[in-house]
Amino acid sequence: MLDPKDFANINTYYGFSVGDDVLREIVRKLQNIIKPGDIIARLSENKFGLFVKNLYAKEQILDYIEILKDTLSKPITVSYGNIDIEFNIGVSFFPDNAKNAQDLLAKAYVALKHAKEGNYPYKFYQKEDEEQLIKQIQLKKDLEKAVKENEFTLYYQPYVKNASSEICGAECLLRWDHNGKIIAPGVFIETLEATGLIEYVEDFIIDKVAYFQKTILTQYKKTIPISINIAPNSFKSKSIIRKLTNAIKKYDLDPKYLSIEILERLFIENFDYIKQILHTIKGLGVSIALDDFGTGYSSLSYLSQLPINTIKIDISFIKTLETNQTSYQLVKAIASISKNLNLKTIAEGVENSNQQKILKDLEIDCLQGYLFYKPMDEENFKQLLNSTIYTI
Numbered sequence: 001m002l003d004p005k006d007f008a009n010i011n012t013y014y015g016f017s018v019g020d021d022v023l024r025e026i027v028r029k030l031q032n033i034i035k036p037g038d039i040i041a042r043l044s045e046n047k048f049g050l051f052v053k054n055l056y057a058k059e060q061i062l063d064y065i066e067i068l069k070d071t072l073s074k075p076i077t078v079s080y081g082n083i084d085i086e087f088n089i090g091v092s093f094f095p096d097n098a099k100n101a102q103d104l105l106a107k108a109y110v111a112l113k114h115a116k117e118g119n120y121p122y123k124f125y126q127k128e129d130e131e132q133l134i135k136q137i138q139l140k141k142d143l144e145k146a147v148k149e150n151e152f153t154l155y156y157q158p159y160v161k162n163a164s165s166e167i168c169g170a171e172c173l174l175r176w177d178h179n180g181k182i183i184a185p186g187v188f189i190e191t192l193e194a195t196g197l198i199e200y201v202e203d204f205i206i207d208k209v210a211y212f213q214k215t216i217l218t219q220y221k222k223t224i225p226i227s228i229n230i231a232p233n234s235f236k237s238k239s240i241i242r243k244l245t246n247a248i249k250k251y252d253l254d255p256k257y258l259s260i261e262i263l264e265r266l267f268i269e270n271f272d273y274i275k276q277i278l279h280t281i282k283g284l285g286v287s288i289a290l291d292d293f294g295t296g297y298s299s300l301s302y303l304s305q306l307p308i309n310t311i312k313i314d315i316s317f318i319k320t321l322e323t324n325q326t327s328y329q330l331v332k333a334i335a336s337i338s339k340n341l342n343l344k345t346i347a348e349g350v351e352n353s354n355q356q357k358i359l360k361d362l363e364i365d366c367l368q369g370y371l372f373y374k375p376m377d378e379e380n381f382k383q384l385l386n387s388t389i390y391t392i
Contacts (some may be wrong), residue, residue, distance in 0.1 A: 001043065001047060001048070001049050001089070001091075001105070001108040001109055001111070001112045002047065002048045002049075002050070002068070002072075002087050002088075002089050002112075003046065003047050003048075003049075003087065003088050003089075003090075003111055003112055003116065004022075004026065004046055004085045004086070004087055005086045005087065005088060007019070007022075007045075007046040007085075007391070009099070010022055010085075013295060014078070014080055014083075016215045018078050018079065018080065019233065019303060020177070021076075021078050021079075021086070022076050022078065022083060023042075025076045025077075026048065026076075026085075027040070027042070027048075027070065027232065029072055029074075030048065030050065030071075030072075031069050032071070033067060033068065033071055034050065034052070035052075035053075035054075037053050037054075038050065038051060038052050038053060039051040043105070043196075046100065046203065047112075047356045048159070049105060049108070050064040050068075051101070052064065061091070065091070065122050066090065066243065068087075068088075069087070069121060069122075072085065072087050073085075073086065078176070078266075086121075087121070087122065088112060088115040088116045088119075088122070088123075088254070089112065089115060089121065089122035089123070089124070090108045090109060090110070090111030090112025090113070090114075090115050090122070090123055090125070091104065091108060091111055091122060091124045091125065092104050092105075092107035092108040092110075092111055092124075092125040093124075093125070097125045099238050107130070108125065110125055110130045110133055111123045111124055111126075111127050111129065113119035113127040113128075113129075113133060114129045114132075114133075118170060119353060120365065126305060136191065139191050140191055140195055142178065143176075143188060143191055143192060143195070143197055144195075144197065146178065147177060147197050147200050147201065150204070151176060151177050151178060151342075151381075152174060152175070152176055152177070152201060152204060152205075153175050153176075153177050153182075153377070153378075154172055154173065154174065154175070154205065154208055154209070154212075154329060154377075154378060155172075155173045155174075155175050155375040155376060155377055155378075155381075156170045156171070156172055156173065156226065156375065156376060156377075156378065156381040157170060157171050157173060157368060157373060157375040157376070158170040158368075158372065158373045158381075158384070159171065159346055159366045159367060159368035159372070159375065160225075160366060160367055160368075160372050160373075161365070161366055162359060162360050162364055162365060162366060162367055163360075164364075165226060165260070167373075167384075167385075167388055168224065168225075168366055169224050169225045169226070169227065169259070169346075169366065170224060170225075170226050170227070170381070171226070171227045171229075171261070171368065172205065172209050172226050172227065172228050172229075173185070173229075173375050174189070174201065174205060174229075176188055192231075193231050193232075193233060194355060197238060198231045198233065198234070199233075199234070199237075201244060202228075202230065202231065202239075203239075203243055205228055206228060206244060206247045207245045207246075207247055207250070209226050209228055209258070210247035210248065210250065210251045210253050210258065211251060212226070212378065212382075213226065213251070213257045214251040214252070214253055216382065216385060217257075219386075220385065220386060223257055223385070224257070224385070225257050225258070225259050225287065226257065226258065226259065227259035227260065227261050227287075227289055228258070228259070228260055228261065229260075229261045229291065230260045230261065231264055232262075232263065235262075235266060235274055235277050238277060240260070240277070240281065241277065241280055241281060241284075242282055244258065244260075244281065244286055245284060248284065248285075248286075253355065254285070255283055255284050255285030255286045256287070258286045258287070258290055259286065259287035259289055259310070260281065260287075260289070261289045261290075261291040261312065262278075262288065262289070262290060262291060263291055263292060264290065264291075264292065264293065264295070267302055267306075271302065275306055276306060278306055278308075279307055280305050282306075283298065287307075287309040287310065288307060288308050288309055288310070289305075289308070289309065289310035289311070289312055289346070290303075290308050290310065290311050290312065291312045292312065292314040292348075293311045293312060293313055293334060294313065294314050294317060294330060294334065295314045295316065303337065303341055303343070308343060308345060308347070309343065310343060310344045311334060311338050311343050311344070311345050311346070312345075312346045312347075312348055312368075313331055313334055313345060313346065313347045313348060313364070314371075315348040315349030316329055317331050318331075318347050318348060318349045318350060318355060318359075318369070319349060319351075321355055321358055321359075322354055322355065322358065328358070331347070331362060331364070332362055333364055335362045335364055344365045344366065345364045345365045346364075346365065346366040346367070346368055347359050347364045347366070347367050348368050348369065349351075349368070349369045349370075350367045350368065350369030350370075350371045350372070351369050351370050351373060353371065354368075355373075356370070356371060
């Protein structure tokens with residue numbers, strides 16, 4: 001099974017008529033390769049299938065794939081000029097992988113999917129890949145049910161002032177209450193984002209946090225800023241602006257109590273577009289924190305251009321702070337740059353007093369980690385705020 005990479009871009013940039021010409025040329029190339037008795041088929045808009053007979057040894061199969069790659073890699077000439085196309089290829093075998101044509105196609109699709117996910121030019125079917133795909137499909141179904149039946153819950157991890165250890169804010173963390181077991185987002189967050197379900201979950205998170213803030217203000221006459229992790233796709237659709245605006249209006253909340261956390265990789269694709277959205281969010285009065293700083297895009301040039309309030313130093317640097325001189329120098333540099341740009345710094349993953357001492361010497365503003373507080377559910381967090389001195 002063959003799938004041309006990024007074919008949708010051809011239709012977008014050149015138009016559907018050019019896209020059709022390209023598809024016809026792909027078919028012509030494939031027809032020049034196949035032998036009598038082989039079958040070529042167009043399986044979907046831009047996926048093609050080849051049933052190839054009389055390939056027995058692995059060397060023959062690899063040679064055939066190389067012929068395919070060489071033939072298909074030659075530029076396709078259209079009215080706009082030459083278009084280069086690369087392919088992902090998934091391969092399955094009869095009778096080793098399947099005993100009929102339908103199952104053979106299904107196995108080839110599994111191989112193709114993993115070729116695309118790993119950006120391999122081709123991949124042979126493996127049972128482990130199919131098992132993984134089945135798990136992904138089941139996870140997607142379970143998450144759809146979780147969204148529908150509201151199985152998600154929020155935990156909160158406070159962070160403290162370095163100078164006094166007083167709580168000065170908290171990060172909201174998503175958890176999934178699945179069959180009585182609390183599951184951390186590392187298991188499911190990628191699937192939520194890939195399926196678009198994250199849009200519904202973020203609506204829930206932002207509304208829940210805003211309601212919690214309003215409740216605390218009513219009960220204790222005081223609250224702290226709470227930050228929310230936002231998926232990159234929410235910026236592409238601008239839905240984050242709607243979500244924040246609705247929550248602030250619904251609960252008549254002072255936006256200074258809300259903060260969003262964004263990842264560096266967000267800026268790679270369209271810096272100017274993201275910058276515009278962030279300025280709009282800042283205009284709402286919501287604070288912006290740059291999460292996992294130092295592990296992604298890491299261009300210092302954007303720090304002065306973006307309306308960022310806080311830099312969160314990634315846990316990977318804090319873990320090796322005591323033993324790795326490079327980590328120490330990087331944290332020191334981040335602290336210096338942040339101070340010069342008037343940005344607050346938060347170190348993530350602080351687990352011992354020696355790390356705390358080093359970060360205090362480096363003048364990191366706030367600390368977050370198990371040395372102070374583990375993530376806790378809403379009720380325990382509320383009790384903590386009621387019994388603890390904290391500052392904004």
